[in-house]
Amino acid sequence: MPHPLSEMQIHQNRRQFFGRSSTGIGVVALASLLNRDLFSKETASDASRVGGLPGIPHFAPKAKRVIYLLQSGAPSQVDLLDFKPSLEKLHMTELPDTVRKGQRLTGMTAGQKQFPVVKSPWKFQQHGESGTWLSDLLPHMGKVADDICVINSMHTEAINHDPAITFFQSGHQQPGRPSIGAWLSYGLGSETENLPSFVVLLSKNSFNQAQPLYDRLWGSGFLSSKYQGVKFRSQGDPVLYLSDPAGGSDANRRMMLDRLSKLNQMREQEIGDPEITARIAQYEMAYRMQTSVPELADISNESASTLKLYGDDVKEPGTHAANCLLARRLAERGVRFIQVFHRGWDHHSNVQQHLPTLAKQTDQGSAALIADLKQRGMLDETLVIWGGEFGRTVYSQGNPKAFGRDHHPRCFSLWMAGGGIKPGLTYGRTDDYCYNITENPVHVHDFHATILHCLGINHERLTYRFQGRDYRLTDVHGTVVKDIVK
């Protein structure tokens, strides 16, 4: 339900502007005026903003938007980002109980009798001036190592995919809370009137053991459903029902909308309900999306050098690389929160066979996104995140010869880059076994608090009253990781 006051304000404004008759005014102009939340416009730092809460951002933001490359299934930190030379010696030794500390295991390895440590079969090298250690599985990321901040001390409570990814997306393991993107749409509003403020892109999935995704991961929970993420699809209409029905035409469409507007305005004159005016505006935005979305998806005007940066995959819609490019295009057009979901990292067996495939699918696109944003001067104001919902065990699940790695919530890695994050930094440390955190732990709530901080939001003050309680993305927890923010 829209805020009654802003509705009222909109209404009054419209009246003042148009008097009793508005039929002569261009409907598009009308709509763009009406669509704006006048209250927030006064207080928002950015006058082009649509919607959002007054008083937010709480302080000058470093990042205007977020591109979050979510790696669903949980990538293996020990094979990708957390370099552990100590494992050379520990390879094929039993994980000591003093390290495991009776930690609960998933039902998949709880019955396992032995827990042999398996070192990463891949080499790590230092990259850039920062000397960031990265696995050879990520050659392209090596080129942007100085732009990213690797966090090796992430931890979470959940040990299974559903609760863990739900937690990452909404700050709570059980369904029902708003996702990060929904919180941002609610708090910060949008910078575009032609596109939704929260867009979700799904990579095509080639690994048939991949974990499923669910609409609630970009849902709005108890917030108004207008804040939920809009999925842009790589097959069919990019946005559901975007295309005119067969036999329709652009001229047709415009005429139909003009008639609808006229009729709805006539009705509004008679009834006086401002909802009718809002409806007219939404039909106009739909009309604009019918132009802006296909234009967005059309990469034919991208330069050859840009396409080359993202690699061959970029030409195939639905690949991670293609979605990374699309994410940049969405960012350019003012979309607030863009989340790319890539599935397939859940390697309970045959890590050696599967992990290189996944690394290859995501490495170049992710690195290209950073380089591309940087060359356009957008990296400073765009927060880019790459990571999964938890980590993987250093010990082998099943036969060490075809070793798998089980879920590991006690430590894992992800990287952040751009808007508000210190570049070239490797943060947090784990023990020799890559099993426990020894320095600077970062909980998921801290991670959320830090994202909000980069966007100029005090995570304790972005709240929504539901069932008598002021809810937050960070629940009653979370501390901004000051060490990694500028």
Add this chain to the structure above:
Amino acid sequence: MNVIRIIMIALTATFLTCVAAAEEKVEFNRDVLPILSNHCYACHGPDSATREAGLRLDQRESTTGKADSGKRAVTPGNVQVSELIRRITTEDENERMPPVKGPKPLNADQIATLKTWIMQGAEFQPHWAFIPPKQPAIPKTLNSAWPKNEIDHFVLARLERVGIKPAREANRETLIRRVAFDLTGLPPTLKEIDLFLSDQSPHAYEQMVDRYLASPAYGEHMARHWLDLARYADSNGYQYDTEREQWIWRDWVINAYNSNKPFNEFTIEQLAGDLLPAATDQQRLATGFNRNHGITIEGGIIDEEYRTEYVMDRLVTTGDVWLALTIGCARCHEHKFDPISQKEFYQLYAFFNQVPERGMQGFAPKQRIPSPLASDSQKVFDVELARLKAELQKPAEIDEQLNLWSKNISGQAVSGWTVVEPLTMKSSGGTTLTKLADNSLLASGANPQKDVYEIVSKTDATNLTAVRLEALTHESLPGSGPGRHSNSNFVLSEFELTAVSTADPSKQQTIKFIRAIADYSQANYEIDKAIDGNQTGNNGWAVDGPTRKLPATALFIASSPFGFEGGTELQFRLRHEAGFSTHGVGRPRLSITDDTPETLELHGIPADIRQIAGKERDQRTTNEQKQLQEYFLAHHNPQQALEQRVAELEKQKVAAIPETMIMQDMAQPRATYLLDRGQYNEPREQVSPDVPAIFPAMPKTAAKNRLGFANWLVDPGHPLTARVAVNRYWQRLFGLGLVKTSEDFGVQGELPSHPELLDWLALEFIRSGWDIKHMQRLIVNSATYRQTSHVGADAYRKDPENRLLARGPRMRLDAEQIRDATLAVGGSLVQQQGGKSVYPYQPKGLWLELNNRPNYSKAYPQGSGNDLYRRSLYTFWKRTVPSPMLKTLDAPEREFCTIRRSRTNTPLQALLLLNGPQFVEAARKLAERMLTEGGSTVDEQITYGFRLVTARNPSTAELAVFREAYDTDLKHYTNAQNAAQKLLQVGDSAFNKSLNQAELAACTSLARVFLNLDEAITKE
């Protein structure tokens, strides 16, 4: 924010209460409690764990007594010495309350209110919602003509206090459309409209209301609201979100509303029907309510963690639905605002903690109970079964059948099978295939995930009609069975044969098999799946290896005879590519025949029997006749077909009733513990079932189980149950409840806008015997409800949410209503009650793009025919990917209980209604009705269509716009026949070819305009 708050408060004050002026009496609940609760209770409230300074401001004793500091927060009548006032007004940031890092600061008005309150004696009131409703006096009003029933007295008295007049009554078209949507979820038909418009009797309106209340669509519509509360879905939620069949419970709800089951019974049966003495199946079925929560099947989860979540969900949902209390807040700690302790939470939890269930795949307990709406379809089974069984009783005319059979088999020559010798054999997966003396091939060595055997033989025979595959057993195979898997099974995903001429290898023929027969097939793995062209998936022939371990034989009959003159090379391929690894055939042997297909089933009939059959009846000896008859009865008993049919029907009858998940209590109660921080693995003290102390106690004689709890809920003395229910009815009809926070009647919830009216309604509900229809009728018949919503911008500006009720309700229809109405006005709505959920139109790929894991996923199985046009409450509800048609229009995911839906206004909704195939097709159906039923002139046709959508005639100005649109589009489509045809072909249903296509297309365009009007999707 503060500015807005002040304006809000000012507005609220003007419209709702007109208090805050110092001379008026401050009322604790209305004026003071919201301030204390929002700004103070986090540290000075019911939660002892976070209480500071030994001060709690939710109790007068503590508030006026000495805190830890020795000071008194409040000294009644004396603002000067009240520490509370000093602390909220001090300039010293270190001292000022609330603290800088705490809740929002107080504004000047709030401080003034607190001062006045203390001056007036600092009286406390118990929270209104915890005091049972008292029968209020019906208020006197100046205008005595307006009220139609008691409701109106309360509403009007309030309006008169603020000097506002109620709006005039809405016109009849508006009223019937409003009532029809509110009571049935559907628009009125033209016949219904005309009947009402022409009814001049004084009770025309009330009779119209009664007609809708009696409609079966009423129960569907009411049930649809209940399904949101009950978080009903057709899938299990959580990660894989596989299907469940809980729709029989949904049918129970529809039936309950249509039979107007009193709300107390409705409550008791859903919460505890299983515990009623001599519980009927239908009462047990009702308890499905509390099994509608999500259930996980994610590998590796910890069982107790999820079982705990299910119990939590049950309790929280029950608390939301019947008590409108945020009980869940006390899961981890004492409730911060309401007087519910953590221990009390777990005492309530204990009621719901007795189900013999698991966390992983926790679907049991279940029971097969027929749908109360499906009795007709069940009867069809019974009638047919009775007929077949009667036939089975008849003495079979065996003689005649036997003669026929004898003649049939005696006339046919049978040459039998020739085993072919494998010349080369290859395995794609590296299996070793060794030729044995009987020309079978024994598989050994590597046992790959997937495997294709290529076996080549030669024959000189021509006119070959069929191939036989024997899957023989061998002692070297697992369990000495026929398959290579450790459980002795195999899955043959496809059997293929290519014939190549030896004389001219360029002549090749892929043999098409038209039929396959096996002497044994596992259920769902029938032999025909080996020739269906589907090489992979989960599809193939299997033989119950784990339990059977016997050889099996399959015959594959070719579509036409094959075999080249001059010799044929036979290239057999046995594919094992279904999603079952290491499931190869262990010892295949191949044979060919040139017998006619009709005789193939004669193979195996012993020669002596065939010989006897060849004799005339009178030539056979008695013994021969007996031998023949015994063989015949054993193998070809004509009654067998009947028996099979009976068995098949019995199976179908059972399958028509899936098992519904229901509640049940364990024989030995499960101990319940307070869980520290709500964690399943942190049990503390043991607790026993009971209700929180703030409420009336359960009677001493009551069983401390769910039944006792349910009875307690519907006790007439309960302060919440009736209020919460009638408030939701009000919300359903007016958009907002009298208590706006219909999900929270606690201290943090909003106060009722019309407290006496709420109490009167609650008591009337109880007095009527919890008569749900009576309450709908009462509200709908009120003058309040009948007001027009066309009151001008001023009224909307002054009271945007219509809290004063000085106008009729006006709001966007719910998702289901919009879709159903669109189908109804196009005449394609299929009004069939109950049954399995259906799969209407949905863009391709939505299910698989999120989940493509084999065995846990599938493509959306879009329905056809009637299934595309059923009411939306029957749409298959998949929690992780809800129907985009419904979700776009704010239907919740049903992952949890939803008391109030959002009502948004988004561009995605515009796209859906403009372009969704369901809506474009419905527009065309509406256009067909306009052209065929609407009259002879274009204006008549336009008016007819517009009336179907809005229930009214268009104004002259509107008609002019429509006419211009139609004429323009007609011109366009006359010149663009191709585009016209494309538009008309949207949707599965065929368009009416007898109509002029350009006219129909132009009319369809116009119908799309109608259906996208704000008015079309709004209840006015």
